[in-house]
Each structure stands twice: as structure tokens, then as C-alpha cells.
Amino acid sequence: MTAPVHALPARIDADADSVERDLFKLVLTVIELIRQLMERQALRRVDEGDLSDAQVEALGQALLRLDTAMAELRGRYGLTVRDLDIDLGPLGSLLGGG
């Protein structure tokens, strides 16, 4: 009975700064997703116990560096991990608060 509600605003703000920030944010979202997947995989490998202590240490160091680098990049635009999340509707959220 009613027409579909238009989800897009009547005008799209194409201001250069906000475009750059949004693009940066999207890139960070993708990196954060991959980082979380890697971390989960690493924890699983450690749980399985088939890694040597040196391997565990190296894996941890790599993930720690990645985490530190991500925090610094987020800080540039004042973003939090939660800001990077994307709502996938019925599927929940992309990053799932990890």
C-alpha cells in the first residue's frame, strides 16, 4: 500500500575530506577483519599444541605488531574498533565485537 521507503538521502555528500576518511575506514575494516581471522586461527593452532615455543612466540610477536599498527592507524582518524564494524542486517555484524 505504501511505496518503498528510499534508503538513500536525497543528496550525497561528496566532500573530499569525508570521502577520504570513509575510504580509509573501509580499508581498515577489511584489515581488521583479516587480523581477527588470523588471530583466531593462531589461537586455534596454539590450542592444538603442534607449534614449538619459538613458533608461538613469533606468531604472537607478529600479531602484536599488527595490533599496535592498527591502533595507530585508527588513531589517525579517531576511530574505534566498533566504528569499523559493518551491520549485515540479519547476519549480525561483520566484526562481531571481536
Add this chain to the structure above:
Amino acid sequence: MTQTGSYLYAIAAPVGDDVLGGLRGVADEPVRAVRHRDLVAVVGTVDIGPDGPFGEEALAQNLSDAGWLAAVARAHHAVIDGVARAVPAAPLRLATIVADDDGVRDRLERWQDGLRRTLDEIAGHAEWSVKVHAPQPADPDTDPQPAAGAPGAGAAYLLRRKAVATARDDALARASAVAGQVHEELARHATDARRLAVQDQRLTGADTPMSLNGAYLVPVAGADAFVATVEELRERYPDCRFELAGPWPAYSFVTVEEP
């Protein structure tokens, strides 16, 4: 020329003009009763012309304007609430508009049998909402951590991440168990009970996810006992956050969908 339509608020058992007289609708219009057999539709007349706020195009735009929507939803609820306090009433969805009162009677005729039965069922009942939010995950130690490169920092980092993940999983598992127990207990005090989809965390603005969004159809006479039960549960599960709201019209049990 102004074009008008009939905005439907609720279908109810016959209701006196003294109840409707004090109510104002979504366009601040007076509301009236359209009778058909032993049901009454509570309606208001709104402007559905191309320049009016309820014209097809304007409405589509207005519905995506959060401020407008909130004001209309409040007015819509106020009318339904006013009617439901007096007689059993089945609310309609926001912005259900038909061409004229003949259209209203057509719908009453079509809904007659099902609605009559439902209104009898909800007579003397009100809806209460109970929401439960998951506990905060236990905080793993927050001591300063060695920076990358320091010996042992890698293994320590993995251990820490593991503790965080475990604490989060534990909190969620506990929240889901509590939600099940709370719902079961409350359902015993209600005539009917439903678990609605939990709301997204960004909508609720809460720190932790919602684990129960329950709707309970409670007899008016049992309302005090129901509220007391909720308080009891709140004390039994002090780490979870409870939200109790009501009494409402029975939105979750009888809302009429436009077929």
C-alpha cells in the same frame, strides 16, 4: 482540493465517546469510532493529498525522517494506549490508511471472526516487556604489557587474547542461559509469552548484547506479582542488566497486519 483518508489506530470492542473525546491523533486530529457489527475501528481523518504529510510520496519521505517518525509513533501509541486502557484493543501498524470509512467497514467485516476471538483473549490483560542484557565479560588483567620485540611478549600477547576471547564467550553463554531461565519463569506468570528478536547493540546503546527481548501478556490482576517476579530475578542474576517496561497495549500479541 484537499483529499482525506481514514487513518486506523486500533480495532476494539465498542468504546464510549468519553474515552475517544480526550484523544488526539497523529495529525492532532480528533479521533472517532467507526462501528461495524460488534467491533469498532478507532480512526482519524488525515490529509492524504499530494501536499499533505500522509500523501503517498510525502509519507515515504517522512517515514525515513527519524524526528517525524518519533512524533507520529508517540501520537499513534497515545491513541492506542488510551483506547486499550478502557476496552480490549488490537493495535494497527503505524500509518495504516484507507480511502474512507467504507474501506474501514470492509476491513472490519473481513477481520471480524478472528479479531472477536483475539479481543476476548486479551480482555483484562496488558503487555509487559522484559529485556535482559549480557553481563560485562570479566576483565582479564590490565597490567601494562611488554611492547613488541621484548622477549616473551608474543606468547604473552596470545595468552592475553585467549583470555579475552574466553571471558567474552563465558559471558555470552551465561547470558543465553539466564535468558532461557528468566523467560521460562516469567512465562509461568503470563497468559501468553513470546521471545522477540533481540535488538542490535547499536540501537540499544548498551555495552553488552541483549540476550532476551521478551513480551508477556499478563492479567491486570497479576501485574503486581509479575513485577515482583522480575525484581526477584533481577536479584538472582545481579550481573545481568534487566529492563522492565509496561503495561502496554498488547502489541506483540494482536497487532493487525494489513493483508
